[in-house]
Amino acid sequence: MAGGRLEVFWSPNSQDKFITWGSDISLYQVKNTSVKDDISSTHSLQISNSSRAYQLGSLTDVTFAKCLAWLPVPELEGIIAIGQMNGRVALTSVLGSGEASPLNGKEYTSKHNRQCNTLAWGLTDPYVLAAGFDKHRSEHGLILWDVTKGGNDSNRPFMETAFGDTVTSVAWFSHSHTMAAGVNNKQLRLYDFRDGTKHTSSTNTRAVFSIIEDPFVNHRIASYSDASVCIWDVRNFEKPVLSLQQSKAVSKISWCPTHHSFLGVLCKESTSLSLYDIQNANGVAAEEMEPIPLERGLILTDQQNETISSFAWHLNEENRLLYSTTSLNIREHIVVDRITLNWSPSSKLVWNCGKKILQYIDETDSVYTRFGDVSVIMRQRAVEGYGLEADFKPDSELMQDVTTRELWSWVDTCRKLAQSGNPLGVNFWGIRSALRLDTDGVLKSEVFHVPWNGVETAKISPVNVYRSEERNQALRLCGWPYDPESSILGPLLEKLQADGQVSRAAALAVFHMKIRKAIKILTRSGIQKNQVSYQLVALALAGFTDNRDTLWQQEICNMNKTALDDSYLRAAFCFLTSPSEKYEAVLNEIGMTVRDRVGFACCFLSDTHLSEYIEHLNRQLTKEGNLDGMLLTGLSSDGLNLLQSHVDKTGDIQTVSLLSLHASNLEVSKDGRMQQWVNSYRSLLDSWRLWTQRAKFDVQFYKGNPNGAEKPPQQVYVSCNYCGKGISVFSGTKGKLHPLSRNSPNVKSKLTGCPNCRNPLPRCAVCMMHLGSPLASWGGPTEHISKKPSINAITGVSGVTSKKTHPFASWILWCQTCRHGGHSAHLLEWFAEHSECPVTGCSCRCLNLDTIGHHIPVIANGHD
């Protein structure tokens, strides 16, 4: 073999040994590297992260070797047959003379000097060696020897055939004494040596190299020529079943011994291995359908100037293979089966690992939390009743989310304003509407000179504050004091301090020129919480002067931007040190909530600057899909654009859908996008089995829409079996009833007969009392009440736990199939123990008929 060429073969005899054939033939044993012994040994190779191969022996005199075959006899571990250029076939042991075997050192020769092309040990009789030679006019091309034969004629062939032919490859079949041979570069022949030496069938093809039998389909062989691999069915030998064209010349093919009809094909000068999964149909379809190969490319090396020279499948271990490269590296590789995967609505990600195992992770896994899956947050929020309950729980995750908190505090402000009839609140208008920016209104504000409170006013000039009715409206939305006396400032600051937002309170005090108040706030909190930093800031504030030449102004100007990590304090100092009406630093302080930034702007910016700033901020927030911008836009069509942007960015359909609950009587609710969000969110809740939450959402949605135009009509009525009139308390107003429609709305009054014709209602199949009668304990095994709510009519009932206390316990339940029914609590008890209908002689499996019954709703205090 050429110097760069390195072949690998797994031992047919033991699981952990292989030989390499390059400039020498070496035997290696694979060991796990967890066994940390002599890693530095020169005669070992690291073949994978976890395994190392140790050299056990080698043969150096292999210059003339042309082909080899490893004797598949476990007792004779290292015996290989080497076919040489000159027609000699030598049996030798890679363990050297250490292996004492009568076969070691045996030699067989062709009569003439001609190349031995191929060798193959028998499968049924392992001591029969088949050798294929180049042609000679007076000799057979295919010779079989029995290597166990001793004596003088031990070299005599056991059988000879293919007279005067070249045999390039041979392969034994695993059943009986049959073999396939590639002859004269133009023919594949099948031999059965029980029938003599004449071949039994043949086909003309150029694919005569490396015949191999599929270990799973023993009538299937593969062979190759140049750049095409052919797969044959020996029962139908005329033409190949499949022909796999390669882009380069093929150098090795091999069936995977552990995987059904899985062929590995290696091309010359290739960095990858092609794997073909040959698909077959069976049964009737098989006769009409040809097998189809599914191809995969397996890149084994990505180093430059290195290509794969050989590979070998491990005989037992699934998908394990060994390969060698032109840079004489030997490595091991586990071929990964194709992975399929799926992601469930309830955030479980499942995939397969081979044939037998599915792996899954869900949101409870630490790995999953790294994904930042918004659906997990939404589901958790939905379970906690987000948007459906009046207030957030103080410790909930939602309260940590500043943007969401700010959004709902705006909604809250609007609702409060609405109570006083303020159009801002009623229509959920934003700042832009308040300032009439959306109607091209012109702001006309008065300027007030507001003096500083709590410092020596003589020294410090007052600040210009702008006021107008529009600005006051806007300030209301921001929750800022809007009257000149700032009457609500005091309570506001108290509340902020109580909430622990000390710096914000201090900054607001500063923004209202109440510097002494700010100092008080800071010192008090500093003492209470033992935070020196607040006290230091208070000290700094105390020295406030607006004289730009003073040391205070210069120093504060220089240091505050970086030294303070609290954005509110930073903003406060920026305000104090900025030259008149240059408030960019405050306005662009991202750490301040939009509400406060806008409130600040509404106080201190002139009309033109204010509208510029608001529009600027609006565009920016809309682009970012930042819900803070809702304060600016309100629930207008601009607001919808912002919400769309938010959905596009984050996928958070929940918040926007919940907002729609408040917008349901506004013009925007007719927007198709809003309807799409609501529908999507409802479907999402359904797939999470949060039916209760979905129903509550629906209720609120329709409640907010007083016109009731889209309110769904009542769908089921209970009617009397005798007179066909409705027995429900409310049904009288609904006009005509369908006599066949039946079911169970409220039977509020204790009604056991039809109010119209006075005939009694049907009896409960379990307690035999007339329906509508008070629930009686029926003496059965009442302890085990199924958690499964079911039967067609009341899928919405969740978590029936006690028949006495549950409001649905005395409801009437029907099976839609057998038309038997009774009190819901009784039926649930019955089906906890039985699978058939309680009515004698009725074998209806009422409970099982309802497949939704398998899906237990998520109970409100947690998931699953």
Add this chain to the structure above:
Amino acid sequence: MFQARTINAEHKDLIHDVAYDFYGRRLATCSSDQSVKVFDLDENDEWRLTADWKTHAGSVWKVNWAHPEFGQILATCSFDRTAAIWEEIVGESGNSSQSKNQSHWVKRTSLVDSRTNVTDIKFAPKHMGLLLAMCSADGGVRIYEAPDIMNLSQWSLQQEITLKMPVSCLSWNPSFSRLHPPMLAVGSDDTNVASGGKVFLFEYSESSHRWSKAVTINAILDPVHDIAFAPNLGRSYHILGIASKDVRIVILRPSQKDAYATCPTSQLEVLEAAALVDHKSTVWRLSWNITGTILASSGDDGCLRMWKGKINCAALLSLKQSYLLSISTANYLQNWKCIAVLKGDGSGVNPEDGADRDKAVSAATTRYFKLGAISNPNHVTTH
């Protein structure tokens, strides 16, 4: 060390597909061993095998659940040239203890119109009715409808589309929106690069009641193995994930001026959002999370990779200076990045792996594609 939880599927050959039902409480698998298995999540959150039956006379490629509104229905497709509709039957025979643990699935119909390997089958979104699409290796895409949802043995072939190349996968657009027509994407695994784009989008016209080809995505020339529309929960655009030699993400934006009513075949703006090469090998399957914000892909590198579109900070900064970009354009300035890597055997996850590759992808202006990679590049050979 992290280890994923396991379900013993015990198939006898390679598993080709796993499918969750609408609630994520049932799981169906299909395999080359020609069988389908159904697992149900019980009260203790354990997956239990409730059905296992032989479905086809060849490898079963795909399995898909119908919306539960139509009943417990599965569709399968196979190498044996057929697709089948299965319905679960409860409580017709057997004693009660057995019927609680094992369910019985009956074949309602066999769809035999394909003359070749049926490669994919999917039920349409619920709002379109009981509709399914299947595709086959001869280039056929067939859309069937059950006119009577109570009778699952009757399926009428609504339309048959023939493409000039084998079709390997399809995906319905799950969007609820009525602002644009229903959409179906199909992908081809034709290996011939010269045969052109491998992803086709079809749109349904309400007026003609026909599906017609709207777009061919010419940028994707390599064989496509899987295709998946992201669930569209109110997004203004659609995201299509494509598994080819790498993971491609394509954004489809219905042009907003043409209302659906006035223009039956709406105009679609096709934007290539990402080509993610981290697998460095063939990508086989894709799946989106329920909100369509994270994409999971599996490749020949034996890994699962999670991808997320993150807002590109640099782009956002530039936005603050310039308001020229329209609002909608800004949303595409997402940078899709690998956020996590899981090994196929569910063992370790290497966080740095994902981070490293992030850099590599964003830095690479000229991409260098690899067709595959060994699963662990740290092999060191010493002589």
